[in-house]
Amino acid sequence: MNYHWDxxxxxxxxxxxxxxxxxxxxxxxxxxxxxxxSGWLIxxxxxxxxxxxxTLPQRSLSAIGTxxxxxxxxxxxxxxxxxxxxxxxxxxxxxxxxxxxxGLKPExxxxxxxxxxxxxxxxxxxxxxxxxxxxxxxxxQINAALALGLNPxxxxxxxLLPQAFRIIxxxxxxxxxxxxxxxSVASLIGLMDLLAQTKQTAEFTxxxxxxxxxxTLIYFTLNMSLMLMMRWLEKRVKVPGLISLxxx
Amino acid sequence: xxRFNKVNKWFGRDxxxxxxxxxxxxxxEVVVVCGPSGSGKSTLIRTINQLEPxxxxxxxxxxxxxxxxxxxINKVREEVGFVFQHFNLYPHLTVLENxxxxxxxxxxxxxxxxxxxxxxxxxxxxxxxxKDVYPAQLSGGQQQRVAIAxxxxxxxxxxxxxxxxSALDPEMIGEVLKVMQDLAESGMTMVVVTHEMGFAREVSxxxxxxxxxxxxxxxxxxxxxxxxxxxxxxxxxxQILAPMHQ
Ligand SMILES: Nc1ncnc2c1ncn2[C@@H]1O[C@H](COP(=O)(O)OP(=O)(O)O)[C@@H](O)[C@H]1O
Ligand SMILES: [Mg+2]
Numbered sequence: 001m002n003y004h005w006d007x008x009x010x011x012x013x014x015x016x017x018x019x020x021x022x023x024x025x026x027x028x029x030x031x032x033x034x035x036x037x038s039g040w041l042i043x044x045x046x047x048x049x050x051x052x053x054x055t056l057p058q059r060s061l062s063a064i065g066t067x068x069x070x071x072x073x074x075x076x077x078x079x080x081x082x083x084x085x086x087x088x089x090x091x092x093x094x095x096x097x098x099x100x101x102x103g104l105k106p107e108x109x110x111x112x113x114x115x116x117x118x119x120x121x122x123x124x125x126x127x128x129x130x131x132x133x134x135x136x137x138x139x140x141q142i143n144a145a146l147a148l149g150l151n152p153x154x155x156x157x158x159x160l161l162p163q164a165f166r167i168i169x170x171x172x173x174x175x176x177x178x179x180x181x182x183x184s185v186a187s188l189i190g191l192m193d194l195l196a197q198t199k200q201t202a203e204f205t206x207x208x209x210x211x212x213x214x215x216t217l218i219y220f221t222l223n224m225s226l227m228l229m230m231r232w233l234e235k236r237v238k239v240p241g242l243i244s245l246x247x248x
Numbered sequence: 249x250x251r252f253n254k255v256n257k258w259f260g261r262d263x264x265x266x267x268x269x270x271x272x273x274x275x276x277e278v279v280v281v282c283g284p285s286g287s288g289k290s291t292l293i294r295t296i297n298q299l300e301p302x303x304x305x306x307x308x309x310x311x312x313x314x315x316x317x318x319x320x321i322n323k324v325r326e327e328v329g330f331v332f333q334h335f336n337l338y339p340h341l342t343v344l345e346n347x348x349x350x351x352x353x354x355x356x357x358x359x360x361x362x363x364x365x366x367x368x369x370x371x372x373x374x375x376x377x378x379k380d381v382y383p384a385q386l387s388g389g390q391q392q393r394v395a396i397a398x399x400x401x402x403x404x405x406x407x408x409x410x411x412x413x414s415a416l417d418p419e420m421i422g423e424v425l426k427v428m429q430d431l432a433e434s435g436m437t438m439v440v441v442t443h444e445m446g447f448a449r450e451v452s453x454x455x456x457x458x459x460x461x462x463x464x465x466x467x468x469x470x471x472x473x474x475x476x477x478x479x480x481x482x483x484x485x486x487q488i489l490a491p492m493h494q
Contacts, residue, residue: 138334143330147325
């Protein structure tokens with residue numbers, strides 16, 4: 001293969017003002033991080049609520065959690081994105097609809113659609129982890145809380161969830177990494193995330209391999225740092241003397 | 249303090265675990281419940297704070313009819329301490345936090361006041377030096393003493409114990425029984441499921457013998473040990489006391 005690698009390309013001007021191609025990657029990374037973190041916030045909050053619902057003794061409440069998980073886990077992510085981006089806005093009530101479609105800059109309304117999509121999709125997965133974590137706890141933990149007069153809310157808040165989260169840090173880490181990878185669907189609706197900027201650089205410069213190599217490096221470094229961060233968190237919240245919270 | 253009137257409980261449709269239980273425990277009384285495994289001792293003691301609901305009959309604790317569906321059961325649970333066979337301490341909280349959680353969250357105590365109370369209780373069970381460690385760093389006997397302190401932190405009117413020493417290594421049983429004996433001497437109303445016949449004989453005011461969900465004996469310890477009425481109780485005593493005569 002006679003391909004001429006040219007790593008200098010990232011420092012060449014894009015022809016737009018003072019901008020060089022590296023800037024595109026940096027703003028792309030900014031979008032990717034913003035989309036992923038916003039989606040993750042929603043996923044954690046909603047996923048925790050749903051996970052708790054699924055462990056409640058009231059059938060009607062746990063059924064809500066189950067239905068949600070089935071729906072959001074079984075429809076492909078891309079289909080969900082198109083629903084949030086193309087269909088849902090048409091069904092928003094006025095005046096929100098006009099505001100969403102015309103009042104907002106296109107990249108902002110696109111951003112909202114992608115965040116909703118990533119957040120709600122990942123919430124179903126977080127929900128399952130939270131449920132598993134709670135169910136792994138010995139039954140005696142609930143009994144001890146009840147026997148002391150703690151109400152269900154305080155039992156979850158102070159006894160069950162702090163333990164469940166410690167158990168599920170490893171699987172949550174992988175969901176956390178997934179949301180960063182999944183955020184690349186944003187490029188399909190025209191948001192200039194890292195993947196979109198990579199494709200654009202490749203098209204503008206014809207240096208396809210360099211562009212995708214850099215993108216790979218950035219995604220890889222990002223994932224590694226997130227993983228190290230989660231490892232650090234896991235160590236930090238580790239309970240002294242305890243081998244595993246899940247046992248018994 | 250505690251009154252059972254014709255209480256029945258079934259697991260499923262035809263497993264009758266508590267049969268027509270009628271029973272009274274007076275204030276300050278220490279009652280030991282014993283009987284063969286599976287006879288319904290745990291179920292009985294757990295109905296007192298409704299960790300197990302019953303199917304019919306009336307249970308009154310401290311003047312409150314807890315079998316009445318209108319009763320706020322959490323209010324009753326605040327007054328009734330429970331000590332489990334497997335301790336069930338919260339592994340993610342320190343010893344002191346285990347004790348102060350319910351006083352702060354349920355009794356709305358100030359943190360400082362709750363900690364002061366926690367320190368006093370730890371002193372009482374002889375574990376003040378362990379207040380900042382986690383349960384997994386303690387021996388079984390120490391964990392159970394913390395569990396007793398945790399129960400006492402709610403200043404309960406009644407303490408219930410479900411086989412508090414049967415998960416312990418033999419050398420740790422004594423330290424837990426000692427704490428329970430002190431508690432009994434301080435006038436606490438106690439219901440204790442246990443096979444520690446020494447404790448029953450020396451500390452309790454009454455012994456109840458349960459078999460297949462029925463109360464077969466309800467007697468003072470001296471009568472229960474010297475003159476049990478039912479053949480099943482005699483047999484049970486022979487079995488449980490046998491190792492001591494070897
Ligand atoms: N949650 C439950 N569901 C069904 N059966 C149970 C349950 N808990 C206890 N039992 C049954 O009820 C009977 C009494 O149990 P238990 O009160 O634990 O006895 P003990 O404490 O005297 O050993 C046993 O036959 C046991 O198998
Ligand atoms: Mg039992």
